[in-house]
Amino acid sequence: MSHHHDHHGCREYEGLARRDFLTMLGGVGVAAFVPTWLPQVVLAQSANTSRDVIVSIFLSGGCDGLSLVVPFGDPDYYTGRPNIAIARPDAAGTGPKVTALDNFFGFSPGMAPLYPAYQAGNLLVAHATGSVNNSRSHFDAQRYMEVGKPADVTINGGWLGRHLAMTPPAKADAPLRALSYTSGMPVTLSGAPKALPIPNPAGFTIGGSGTTQAARTAFLANNFGIAPDPVQSNALDTARTISLLQSINFNGYQPTNGAVYPGGGFSNALRSTAAMIKADVGLEAAHIFFGGWDTHSTQGPIPGVDGQYMHNLMLQLSQSLAAFHADIIQGNTSTNVTLVVISEFGRNARENGDKGTDHGRGNIAFAMGQKIAGGKVLINTWPGLARENLESGQDLRVTLDHRDILAEIVQNRLGNTNLGAIFPGFTPRFRGVTKA
Amino acid sequence: MDTVTEPVADEVPTTETPRADRRRFLALGTSALGALAALSPTAAVEAQPPKVGSRSKPVTPSRVPGSDVALTWQDPLLRLVRRITFGLNPAEVALARQLGYNGYLEYHLRADQIDDSATEAAIAQRCPMVGMPVATLKTQDGNEAVEQLTDATWYRAAFAKAQLRERMVEFWSDHFNISTNKSGWVKILDDRDVIRPNALGNFFTMLRASSQSAAMLYYLDQYSSRTPTPNQNYAREIMELHTLGVDGGYTQDDVAELSRILTGYSYDGNTYAFSYNRTYHDRNAKTFLGTAFPAMPSTATNAQFKGEADTAITMLLTHPNTARFIATKMARYLLAYDPPTSVIDATAAAYTRTQGDIKTMIRTILTSANLSAAPAKFKRPFHLTVSAMRGLGMDMSTVNNIRSGIKQPADFMGQPLFEWEQPDGFPDRVDWWSGLVVTRWNFMGTMSRLTSTTTARFDLTPFRVLDTAEGVVNQISARLFANEIPATLKLALIAYLKGGTYNETRVRETIALALSSNEFQWF
Numbered sequence: 001m002s003h004h005h006d007h008h009g010c011r012e013y014e015g016l017a018r019r020d021f022l023t024m025l026g027g028v029g030v031a032a033f034v035p036t037w038l039p040q041v042v043l044a045q046s047a048n049t050s051r052d053v054i055v056s057i058f059l060s061g062g063c064d065g066l067s068l069v070v071p072f073g074d075p076d077y078y079t080g081r082p083n084i085a086i087a088r089p090d091a092a093g094t095g096p097k098v099t100a101l102d103n104f105f106g107f108s109p110g111m112a113p114l115y116p117a118y119q120a121g122n123l124l125v126a127h128a129t130g131s132v133n134n135s136r137s138h139f140d141a142q143r144y145m146e147v148g149k150p151a152d153v154t155i156n157g158g159w160l161g162r163h164l165a166m167t168p169p170a171k172a173d174a175p176l177r178a179l180s181y182t183s184g185m186p187v188t189l190s191g192a193p194k195a196l197p198i199p200n201p202a203g204f205t206i207g208g209s210g211t212t213q214a215a216r217t218a219f220l221a222n223n224f225g226i227a228p229d230p231v232q233s234n235a236l237d238t239a240r241t242i243s244l245l246q247s248i249n250f251n252g253y254q255p256t257n258g259a260v261y262p263g264g265g266f267s268n269a270l271r272s273t274a275a276m277i278k279a280d281v282g283l284e285a286a287h288i289f290f291g292g293w294d295t296h297s298t299q300g301p302i303p304g305v306d307g308q309y310m311h312n313l314m315l316q317l318s319q320s321l322a323a324f325h326a327d328i329i330q331g332n333t334s335t336n337v338t339l340v341v342i343s344e345f346g347r348n349a350r351e352n353g354d355k356g357t358d359h360g361r362g363n364i365a366f367a368m369g370q371k372i373a374g375g376k377v378l379i380n381t382w383p384g385l386a387r388e389n390l391e392s393g394q395d396l397r398v399t400l401d402h403r404d405i406l407a408e409i410v411q412n413r414l415g416n417t418n419l420g421a422i423f424p425g426f427t428p429r430f431r432g433v434t435k436a
Numbered sequence: 437m438d439t440v441t442e443p444v445a446d447e448v449p450t451t452e453t454p455r456a457d458r459r460r461f462l463a464l465g466t467s468a469l470g471a472l473a474a475l476s477p478t479a480a481v482e483a484q485p486p487k488v489g490s491r492s493k494p495v496t497p498s499r500v501p502g503s504d505v506a507l508t509w510q511d512p513l514l515r516l517v518r519r520i521t522f523g524l525n526p527a528e529v530a531l532a533r534q535l536g537y538n539g540y541l542e543y544h545l546r547a548d549q550i551d552d553s554a555t556e557a558a559i560a561q562r563c564p565m566v567g568m569p570v571a572t573l574k575t576q577d578g579n580e581a582v583e584q585l586t587d588a589t590w591y592r593a594a595f596a597k598a599q600l601r602e603r604m605v606e607f608w609s610d611h612f613n614i615s616t617n618k619s620g621w622v623k624i625l626d627d628r629d630v631i632r633p634n635a636l637g638n639f640f641t642m643l644r645a646s647s648q649s650a651a652m653l654y655y656l657d658q659y660s661s662r663t664p665t666p667n668q669n670y671a672r673e674i675m676e677l678h679t680l681g682v683d684g685g686y687t688q689d690d691v692a693e694l695s696r697i698l699t700g701y702s703y704d705g706n707t708y709a710f711s712y713n714r715t716y717h718d719r720n721a722k723t724f725l726g727t728a729f730p731a732m733p734s735t736a737t738n739a740q741f742k743g744e745a746d747t748a749i750t751m752l753l754t755h756p757n758t759a760r761f762i763a764t765k766m767a768r769y770l771l772a773y774d775p776p777t778s779v780i781d782a783t784a785a786a787y788t789r790t791q792g793d794i795k796t797m798i799r800t801i802l803t804s805a806n807l808s809a810a811p812a813k814f815k816r817p818f819h820l821t822v823s824a825m826r827g828l829g830m831d832m833s834t835v836n837n838i839r840s841g842i843k844q845p846a847d848f849m850g851q852p853l854f855e856w857e858q859p860d861g862f863p864d865r866v867d868w869w870s871g872l873v874v875t876r877w878n879f880m881g882t883m884s885r886l887t888s889t890t891t892a893r894f895d896l897t898p899f900r901v902l903d904t905a906e907g908v909v910n911q912i913s914a915r916l917f918a919n920e921i922p923a924t925l926k927l928a929l930i931a932y933l934k935g936g937t938y939n940e941t942r943v944r945e946t947i948a949l950a951l952s953s954n955e956f957q958w959f
Contacts, residue, residue, distance in 0.1 A: 060858075134688070136672070136688060136691070183849065183875075184850060184867075184868035184872065185870075204874055205878075206881075207881050215932070219932055223928065223954055226503065227957075231502070231814070231954065242874065292857075294858075296667055354657065354661075359672070
């Protein structure tokens with residue numbers, strides 16, 4: 001990696017890349033303008049376009065999947081949740097209701113903005129899924145999911161980190177293959193080469209005097225050249241990533257296809273990811289934590305009821321994903337992007353005395369992309385919410401290992417067939433998550 | 437305290453949802469959602485650095501195997517200063533040299549005998565809410581109260597002489613984590629009644645106090661947990677995070693049973709004192725960790741109902757897995773990320789023998805032999821910033837408003853005090869923090885340029901007593917590193933200082949590079 005590409009030495013390629021980019025946009029392919037947010041630099045290496053960029057979203061806190069995707073066809077959902085259940089699609093009256101996805105499951109009102117992506121066949125909804133490990137500890141459950149193998153504390157790195165570590169870069173000279181919108185590096189990406197935690201890509205640069213910026217960067221790159229890892233590698237990749245991200249005008253980014261990002265941290269992370277994907281800088285993975293789902297009390301999944309806390313949170317989620325769908329996935333056949341959403345566990349089938357729900361088991365997961373076999377709710381079997389069918393008498397059972405979903409995406413969309421190394425000790429079963 | 441959790445992503449850009457706005461949101465409730473959503477990315481408060489017209493090639497030195505910074509630390513006494521304070525400065529080093537290894541450690545262990553009255557008096561003036569009685573405090577602006585708590589915590593960490601107490605306050609504040617985004621100002625009561633008085637005291641006393649702390653009972657939803665549908669949140673975390681540890685030998689049934697035992701633990705909504713709500717208590721028979729708790733008659737007294745919880749908590753405190761869990765965590769914090777088994781064993785034994793005496797555990801961990809063999813630990817953002825303040829010679833007179841001058845910009849490094857949402861506390865892991873290279877470099881640059889007499893000021897004078905490149909770098913070496921600094925770094929700093937016009941800006945840049953250097957990131 002000693003060769004450094006001169007950012008200002010390849011005008012021809014830059015022009016070509018821009019034309020490609022404009023073509024990609026279809027309708028505006030012949031437009032005379034160049035979007036102001038386009039990067040000033042383009043890496044010279046041709047991209048490996050056979051694999052998708054993956055956007056990995058973790059709903060931390062354990063989201064209540066039974067409120068996101070309501071099993072309105074299961075009567076025990078209603079008996080167990082006298083205060084927080086959402087009315088059937090065919091319920092009488094004008095109050096908030098479920099939007100049916102099929103004859104059994106439906107989106108709560110907070111998730112309804114994502115319905116067009118489902119209708120377009122780009123969104124797959126999975127239910128009664130999750131980890132086979134029954135830990136109801138946030139930290140264990142999340143760590144095992146991020147690692148890719150439950151109940152094994154000896155494994156270092158995360159499933160996505162291992163995938164990237166064993167895969168050559170899509171662009172050989174890309175300094176930033178993956179980022180996480182966090183202050184620190186999450187386990188999911190741990191072990192990935194050229195991966196950094198970047199809370200805000202637009203602010204990723206060295207401050208102070210512009211005249212001495214280069215000299216100070218050089219001093220620090222040199223000084224950290226003797227630091228122990230992971231500090232050293234982080235510092236060296238950082239120095240190069242600064243140049244790259246500085247070249248993208250994030251604040252001026254214009255989404256396409258009428259997409260409107262609603263604002264807020266999660267939305268801004270998706271919007272920045274969209275900018276980097278379109279800028280074609282070699283990004284292969286983005287990881288986003290979206291927290292606030294640990295709803296032990298006054299959960300509020302119904303609009304207008306009990307402060308509608310979770311309804312608002314679901315709106316943040318669904319509106320942001322809907323914008324990303326319109327901007328990056330819908331009608332975009334040349335930008336290969338797959339997005340997945342998981343959470344550490346679901347919550348109790350029955351509400352507690354505080355109109356909330358405690359830590360549970362089975363949950364939802366989402367996958368979104370052009371090559372995702374969407375427009376359906378994927379289940380293995382629906383275990384049912386009758387008390388005798390619940391795990392520990394409390395929780396929706398997990399009948400679909402979430403790694404089945406991830407593994408199929410890793411193999412078919414990320415082009416990595418070495419699933420045994422990514423999900424050690426696990427033999428996945430492909431369930432039609434992706435399509436040709 | 438109606439809003440239960442923060443409505444925005446907990447890990448996505450804090451730069452775009454500044455703290456003040458988040459708190460305001462919590463204060464206003466859901467009506468502010470629209471306003472929050474309307475915050476555009478261009479409203480980011482972080483100043484954009486000047487764009488440069490043409491950029492030089494970034495340097496990409498070839499990779500070489502790195503080495504532990506601690507290999508350059510020869511003096512065990514200085515290792516002790518690094519570990520039990522928030523950073524070296526000439527006064528602290530002189531004190532350590534005067535008292536010797538054991539004398540210096542004992543001085544800090546006897547924190548009650550250290551006179552910090554001058555600093556406390558100044559803090560009382562700047563952060564009066566932190567000391568207010570509840571009756572007065574509850575009439576104040578809750579957001580301001582939380583700000584004053586974090587201001588006071590910063591001032592104490594930087595300027596209190598009783599440094600080891602502040603280090604342990606940091607440790608226990610993580611161990612008994614409470615996010616003020618949920619608890620609000622009531623965390624002040626937990627800080628002054630649970631954490632601070634017991635930080636160098638007794639773990640049994642501290643855990644029992646924590647279990648009766650309004651902020652904790654609210655944060656982990658215990659206060660309203662009642663039969664027949666108890667809330668399991670606190671019951672789980674008191675075992676997983678506060679005592680036994682996640683592999684501590686309990687089951688989901690134990691969580692459910694302990695949640696039934698703890699029903700009734702609540703607080704008085706007027707005084708925020710612990711109160712026992714007998715109508716919430718589940719008096720049916722229970723079995724917890726193999727011990728039977730027989731059913732109780734409805735005529736039993738409050739003390740008899742609560743006695744079940746007292747028994748269960750004592751079972752947790754005296755459990756060998758708790759001894760091991762607390763010993764491991766303290767050794768990791770004070771000594772090394774991967775502490776030797778022998779140290780853990782000895783510390784756990786000290787816990788059991790002394791019934792949770794924290795001083796004895798610290799003495800067991802921080803022997804000269806143990807410290808001399810310990811690799812360096814990576815400073816978390818709060819630690820890094822405070823150590824810079826100390827090394828730069830700041831004090832209560834040069835830092836007049838820590839909130840806007842230092843605390844708020846430092847929070848962009850990812851460690852806003854008392855705002856870690858999950859109950860496990862800020863991570864004590866190098867891989868979590870070491871990716872923050874740019875934000876650390878930038879904030880160290882900001883620190884070097886502080887010149888405001890109203891907020892915070894870094895007085896360069898002591899660094900320029902000998903006003904030459906070599907003179908400045910000698911001061912950097914002495915003040916920031918107690919002279920345990922590689923010759924290569926000194927030479928590089930001198931070369932940088934001589935690489936441009938020698939003036940105040942260049943000197944400040946050189947100091948920023950020293951603060952940003954690999955060598956300053958470890959303790």
